[in-house]
Amino acid sequence: MAYRAAFRCIAGCPGEHPVNQPYYRCARCGGLLEVAHDLDALKAQSPAAWKKLFAERFMSTRWPYGSGVWGKKEWVAPHVDDENVVSMFEGGTNLFWAERYGRKLGLRELWIKLCGNSHTGSFKDLGMTVLVSTVKQMMAEGRDISAIACASTGDTSAALSAYAAAAGIRSIVILPRGKISTAQLVQPLSNGAAVLAVDTDFDGCMRLVSEITEREGVYLANSMNSLRLEGQKTVAIEIAQQFDWDVPDWVVIPGGNLGNVSALWAGFKMMMDLGLADRAPRICVAQSSRANPLYQSYQRGFERFEAVQAEKTHASAIQIGNPVSYTKAIRALEATGGRVEQASEAELADAAARADRAGMFSCPHTGVALAALEKLVADDTIRAGDRVVVISTASGLKFPEFKTQYHERTLERVPAPAHANSPIDLPNDVGTVRDAVRRILDMPLD
Numbered sequence: 240m241a242y243r244a245a246f247r248c249i250a251g252c253p254g255e256h257p258v259n260q261p262y263y264r265c266a267r268c269g270g271l272l273e274v275a276h277d278l279d280a281l282k283a284q285s286p287a288a289w290k291k292l293f294a295e296r297f298m299s300t301r302w303p304y305g306s307g308v309w310g311k312k313e314w315v316a317p318h319v320d321d322e323n324v325v326s327m328f329e330g331g332t333n334l335f336w337a338e339r340y341g342r343k344l345g346l347r348e349l350w351i352k353l354c355g356n357s358h359t360g361s362f363k364d365l366g367m368t369v370l371v372s373t374v375k376q377m378m379a380e381g382r383d384i385s386a387i388a389c390a391s392t393g394d395t396s397a398a399l400s401a402y403a404a405a406a407g408i409r410s411i412v413i414l415p416r417g418k419i420s421t422a423q424l425v426q427p428l429s430n431g432a433a434v435l436a437v438d439t440d441f442d443g444c445m446r447l448v449s450e451i452t453e454r455e456g457v458y459l460a461n462s463m464n465s466l467r468l469e470g471q472k473t474v475a476i477e478i479a480q481q482f483d484w485d486v487p488d489w490v491v492i493p494g495g496n497l498g499n500v501s502a503l504w505a506g507f508k509m510m511m512d513l514g515l516a517d518r519a520p521r522i523c524v525a526q527s528s529r530a531n532p533l534y535q536s537y538q539r540g541f542e543r544f545e546a547v548q549a550e551k552t553h554a555s556a557i558q559i560g561n562p563v564s565y566t567k568a569i570r571a572l573e574a575t576g577g578r579v580e581q582a583s584e585a586e587l588a589d590a591a592a593r594a595d596r597a598g599m600f601s602c603p604h605t606g607v608a609l610a611a612l613e614k615l616v617a618d619d620t621i622r623a624g625d626r627v628v629v630i631s632t633a634s635g636l637k638f639p640e641f642k643t644q645y646h647e648r649t650l651e652r653v654p655a656p657a658h659a660n661s662p663i664d665l666p667n668d669v670g671t672v673r674d675a676v677r678r679i680l681d682m683p684l685d
């Protein structure tokens with residue numbers, strides 16, 4: 240059976256563009272593209288047959304199908320030959336039952352999808368494997384591509400540089416000079432990316448990378464490239480699979496450029512189109528209150544969308560005022576009866592810390608989603624019996640300053656951290672240590 244995918248304009252312009260050629264926007268209207276699959280071909284297999292196939296492949300060692308993304312290859316990227324797949328066994332992440340944290344909130348079934356338990360520490364791996372594999376496929380077909388480039392300070396550049404290094408393809412990261420710490424860059428530098436630090440701001444870097452990828456045979460890896468969303472949509476399919484194909488009631492997800500929520504919806508939509516699910520969850524997008532254009536638009540009933548000037552937030556990966564994928568995100572929210580919530584700096588930091596007290600190690604973006612969850616429970620939108628999944632987008636281990644400064648009570652804009660925990664300094668004296676232990680044992684465990 241020949242499966243087929245092509246780029247299509249989301250505004251409805253007629254025609255298609257091939258996915259194995261460098262198209263980032265609609266050639267007619269300049270709008271966003273999405274990947275459309277030949278659903279009739281996919282429908283030739285029954286829902287039960289797809290479920291069986293996905294189950295056989297899941298976490299297996301049969302390369303590349305053990306990957307959570309490539310195990311669903313026919314639904315994701317049928318244009319890539321197996322020998323051109325560049326995979327690091329992405330996906331297949333733990334769906335953590337946050338039993339104790341959920342119980343504190345009054346929820347019976349709270350699950351946290353730990354997408355940060357991945358090769359480069361964030362969900363960006365799910366999309367980057369598809370993008371870099373497509374580039375390898377195009378090169379194998381004789382297309383002249385000399386490098387892949389992005390303008391990103393964080394998780395996108397980490398994922399790009401790792402997958403490109405594994406494939407032996409040159410990667411280029413363009414950044415505003417003097418505004419990025421070495422710690423944020425250590426992954427791309429380690430993977431041998433060419434890091435260009437330019438005297439401009441982030442928007443200036445975006446303009447440069449667009450310019451360069453138009454002309455020099457350099458492929459663009461930023462998230463207007465909708466191939467990445469095809470890999471990211473597998474998170475929805477994987478969640479359903481982990482629940483034995485039962486769809487949760489709610490999914491809460493942090494949003495910046497809004498590609499990931501668009502991908503999440505695309506995954507649920509495709510399962511419904513192909514008969515593997517009979518409904519979609521309601522989706523809540525969680526934003527930082529310092530970078531909240533979607534929240535503001537939601538407050539106006541999505542009547543209009545206006546970019547905002549994003550302010551500095553600890554949730555740095557969603558510090559975005561002019562998100563690329565807002566039309567796709569609004570479509571997802573309208574289709575699922577969704578919600579948009581926001582979280583202040585203190586709310587995101589304290590919610591992350593509360594989940595940590597029940598065994599997590601939450602990154603600030605996950606903290607934004609958890610704070611939104613707490614609000615939806617408090618206003619009774621989410622009910623005690625609902626099955627809820629929170630998407631954790633990165634590992635807390637990638638944000639050591641955020642985690643340490645919270646507990647040292649030095650975190651900017653969070654003057655009174657509710658769950659700060661610092662070491663107790665003691666002399667080397669057994670009596671003093673025993674007294675300290677006794678005092679600890681007298682305190683309630685929270």
Ligand SMILES: *Cc1c(COP(=O)(O)O)cnc(C)c1O
Nearest residue numbers: 394495496497498499556632633
């Ligand atoms: C990229 C990223 C996000 C935001 O995803 P969008 O697709 O831009 O909405 C959230 N959290 C982390 C850790 C990220 O790297």
Ligand SMILES: [Zn+2]
Nearest residue numbers: 248252265268
């Ligand atoms: Zn168009």
